[in-house]
Amino acid sequence: MFTSLGIPGPKPLPFLGNARDINKKFTVNIRPPIVSKGLFFTGGSTWKRLRRLMTPTFTGGKLKNMSHFVDRCANILKDNLQDKTCHKEVIDIKDVFGAFTMDVITGTAFGLETNSQTQPAEPFVQSCKNMFYKLSGNRSRWLTIAGMFPFLSPLIRAMGKGLLSGKESDFLVNSVYRMVDERRQAIGDEKRTDFLQLLVNAEDTGMDVGQKRMSREEVAGQGFIILIAGYETTATTLQYLTYNLAKNQDVQQRVYEELGDELGDEDPTYDNVGRLKYLDNAIHETLRLFPPVSLITRQALELKTIKGVTIPAGVGVTIPIYSIMHDPDYFKDPEKFWPERFSEAESSKLPSILSELAFGYGPRQCIGMRLALLEIKFAAVRILRHFRFLPCEEDTPDKIEFVTAGLTSPKKPIKLRTELRV
Ligand code: HEM
Numbered sequence: 001m002f003t004s005l006g007i008p009g010p011k012p013l014p015f016l017g018n019a020r021d022i023n024k025k026f027t028v029n030i031r032p033p034i035v036s037k038g039l040f041f042t043g044g045s046t047w048k049r050l051r052r053l054m055t056p057t058f059t060g061g062k063l064k065n066m067s068h069f070v071d072r073c074a075n076i077l078k079d080n081l082q083d084k085t086c087h088k089e090v091i092d093i094k095d096v097f098g099a100f101t102m103d104v105i106t107g108t109a110f111g112l113e114t115n116s117q118t119q120p121a122e123p124f125v126q127s128c129k130n131m132f133y134k135l136s137g138n139r140s141r142w143l144t145i146a147g148m149f150p151f152l153s154p155l156i157r158a159m160g161k162g163l164l165s166g167k168e169s170d171f172l173v174n175s176v177y178r179m180v181d182e183r184r185q186a187i188g189d190e191k192r193t194d195f196l197q198l199l200v201n202a203e204d205t206g207m208d209v210g211q212k213r214m215s216r217e218e219v220a221g222q223g224f225i226i227l228i229a230g231y232e233t234t235a236t237t238l239q240y241l242t243y244n245l246a247k248n249q250d251v252q253q254r255v256y257e258e259l260g261d262e263l264g265d266e267d268p269t270y271d272n273v274g275r276l277k278y279l280d281n282a283i284h285e286t287l288r289l290f291p292p293v294s295l296i297t298r299q300a301l302e303l304k305t306i307k308g309v310t311i312p313a314g315v316g317v318t319i320p321i322y323s324i325m326h327d328p329d330y331f332k333d334p335e336k337f338w339p340e341r342f343s344e345a346e347s348s349k350l351p352s353i354l355s356e357l358a359f360g361y362g363p364r365q366c367i368g369m370r371l372a373l374l375e376i377k378f379a380a381v382r383i384l385r386h387f388r389f390l391p392c393e394e395d396t397p398d399k400i401e402f403v404t405a406g407l408t409s410p411k412k413p414i415k416l417r418t419e420l421r422v
Helices: 033-037 044-058 060-086 093-110 123-148 150-158 167-184 195-201 216-247 249-263 277-289 321-325 369-384
Strands: 296-299 304-306 309-311 316-319 387-391 415-420
Touching (some): 033 216, 060 369, 060 387, 060 415, 093 216, 093 369, 123 167, 123 216, 216 277, 216 415, 249 369, 277 369
Antiparallel strands (some): 304 309
């Protein structure tokens, strides 16, 4: 980030400690204000209560209920790619996967069928797209700066630098509130399986229960944060997965053969995708090479000494996921795409914290990790059975340049070609 701003910046002080000892606290003013009610942006006892309320909505059983819907979206993705393959199109893969993850997240979060893969002009889809376009640019830089240097937060707040603003975010906020109000009319409805209804139904059973259910604003905040956290990250992973496979045809062939050996013609299910070990390794290797969130931040709430490094209270601590995942001390030949690193034999040699660091670490680790992996696997099964991804010269660069804003979005769209497998 500093290099892109043209200033040298501080020298990183590397150490490995226990991220549980340092808490997370955001003090930056986020717009629209309901976003600041979202789990990601809360701290202390508020975060504890919200996390306790949200955790049961992400269990295996709940995800299983959602998996049929995810598969329906993955099938539309396949049809979409089929069309592009027949027309020999050069494919902007982020666009294609973005539409898929948008459909999954709006369906699983709000029970909406936005059909962004088939109807990209739908107003909810358009507003989300515009909002994310802004989010992957300069705006998230202010959040990254606030996370790294908490003492700058009041200044950033005073400058009025929020996260999202404009008519698209107003439209989305109103839409989310409208949906929350409808759901609150139906508290206890067990038939609806989307996150919004699960959150409205959720009752806190913790020791220090004050408020049993989430307030209207809190439910809306979680809906919004699920939308923000679940769309871009998962689409980015699918983008880089197919990029890696296009560049490494031997790996793509192995993934394809595993699909045939393990699943044959079976539809993907919550249970059977667990048999696809090599695909799982390829996904984890993709998340290592291109972690969608390149750094996470914490703040020392009290004076801490970890492995000889003293961190005064209030100091921001940055966990540079991207740099750690490319550190040759942990990963031999770190720029190489080598899924075998995450095989049982090889991964046992790695510190366990590194296997899923792309999703963060400790109690604040990504709550949507299992949904994201499920989505990626369903999409992979549906498309890799039918298509071979291929590079297309200048639009599939060997080295990718990123927009430096805490997310590993490429500066230029990555494009691939596909051909039908016979
Ligand atoms: C490949 C996809 C994804 C990646 C790489 C990813 C990554 C992350 C990371 C790095 C964090 C911060 C963890 C920390 O500070 O230790 C996080 C938090 C979070 N993620 Fe994800 N995420 C993904 C998908 C999702 C999905 C699909 C959802 C929702 C359905 C989601 C919801 C959240 C939420 C709510 C938090 C805040 C957790 C808390 O603060 O307690 N994420 N994610």
